[in-house]
Amino acid sequence: MYVCLCKGITERQLKEAIAEGHSEFMDLKRELGVGAQCGKCIPVALAILAEETAKN
Ligand code: FES
Structure with missing residues (x-):
């Protein structure tokens, strides 16, 4: 699912970036x-x- 349509950023990309710190x-x-x-x-x-940060 796209979160940011302007930049074409998906929920998965966001979660990966959060997981990377x-x-x-x-x-x-x-x-x-x-x-x-x-x-x-x-x-x-x-x-x-x-x-995501609440999970950690
Ligand atoms: Fe993310 Fe527009 S939808 S900046």
């Missing part, structure tokens, strides 16, 4: 570009980040 939203933005254009994906990306 990108534990802050700004890290994900720098690494993948998520949220760097229209910003509509930011709430979803933050929710995935919170969910």
Whole structure:
């Protein structure tokens, strides 16, 4: 499932980047570009980040 349509970033890519240690939203933005254009994906990306970091 695509999280960020502007940059074509999937939920899986986000989860992989989080697992690799990108534990802050700004890290994900720098690494993948998520949220760097229209910003509509930011709430979803933050929710995935919170969910994934809560697992660790
Ligand atoms: Fe992610 Fe537009 S959908 S920046």
